[in-house]
Amino acid sequence: MSTDVTSAAAEFARRQQSPLQRVQHQLHRRPWLSPLFLLVAAFIGFFIATPTFLTPNSMGILLQQTAIVAALAVGQTLIILTAGIDLSVGAIMVLSMMVMATLAKDDGMPGILALLIGVALAVGAGFLNGLLVTRINLPPFIVTLGTLSIFTAIALLYSGGSSIQAEHLPRLLNFLGEGFGIGEFRITWGIVVVILIYAVMAYVLSQTAWGRYVYAVGDDPESARLSGVPSKRVLLAVYTVAGLVYGLAAWILIGRAGAATPNAVPDANLQSITAVVIGGTSLFGGRGRLIGTLIGALIVQTLQFGLSQMGVDQQWRVLATGILVIVAVAIDQWIRKVKS
Structure with a gap:
């Protein structure tokens, strides 16, 4: 009887909501809906502005350009889900890339061994960030701001x-730049690896106890701790797994760029954070999905690629990205005010 009363009350409350409140509730339950709408609108707008935008060749190039940001954004999503932030993503990727490339240069070391060492170094860098956050209790922003400079300097000195x-x-280090074509549409193996990363991490976050712990720690760390969640170990694991993803991104970047350079992707940090925030993951932690992050990464690169095809100057493209970030955070704030 009480169940029927509760259901009736919930139905009555739903009917009393305004259309705007219903949208707010839907976005609270499915935060990836608003970025999906924005992505579709961007595709339509750029197609109208420049008909070459939706050609198979252009779409292949767009996906290749998205792969690096999308990979980095996976690790960034894990950390932001715990209400942290990682400013060292690009530095870890570049350091890992330069180490594996330098070790393997001119057959100095077998490619597989150089790759493993480079990825292991990225894992170690993520582990170090996690240690400083969980053991010394330093804010993630300060920790990763410091390690950004440290890892960048080490990469420059080493290379x-x-x-x-x-x-x-x-060839192993260049392999992810190779691929296959369907007509003019070309898919690289780097894109395939990024899709696999998303599939694995999406499963882990949604179907495992560790994934539920990540959301719990981000939503309310004290309540999670009192409920028996090993909050510090979960946080340490999050930063370590993020490091692993950055190491794989370094391998993808070598194939994409056709070279290893210490000045690669200078705005990787901004782009990864932008992709995560636009994708509906809350900066306050505890809410978000990787599907939203993938859509967010596509939006960031679609904006850059489309404006570039229209001949818009780089400064205006940066301005547009900044506006997107502010709008995305404002929408997140509004969604978080939803009344249950």
Whole structure:
């Protein structure tokens, strides 16, 4: 009887909601809906503005450009879900890339061994960030701001500030830049690896106890701790797994760029954070999905690619990205005010 009364009350409350409140509730339950709408609108707008935008060749290039940001955004999503932020994503990726490329240059070391060492270094860098956050209780912003400078400096010192071209590297390190075509539409193996990363991490977050712990820690760390969740171990694991993803992103970047350079993707940090926020993951933690992050990464690159095809200056593209971030955070704030 009480169940029927509760259901009736819920139905009555739903009918009393205004259309705007219903939209707010839907976005609270499915935060990836608003970025999906924005992505579709962007595709339509750019197609009208420049008919070459939706050609198979252009779409292949767009996906290749999205792969790096999308990969980095996976690790960034994990950390933001715990109400943290990682400013060192690009530095870890570049350091990992330069180490694996330098070790393997001109057959100095087998490609597989250099790759494993580079990825292990990225895992270690993420682990270090996690240790500083969980053991010394430093704010994630301060920790990763510091390690951003440290890892960037190490990468420059180790590489001597010079680039290593593809012809000096073993095929394994360049492999993810290869691919296959369907007509003019080309898919690289790097894109395939990014899709696999998303599939695995989406399963882990939605179907495992560890994934539920990540959301619990981000939503309310004290309540999670009192409920028996090992909050510090979960946080440490989050930063470590993020490091692993950054190491894989370094491998993808070598294939995409056709070289290893210490100055690669200078705005990787901004782009990864932008993709996560636009994708509906809350900066306050505890809410968000990787599908939204993937859509967010596509939006970031679609905006850059479409405006570039229209001949818009880089400064205006940066301005548009900044506006998107502010709008996305404002929408997140509004969604969080939803009344149950």
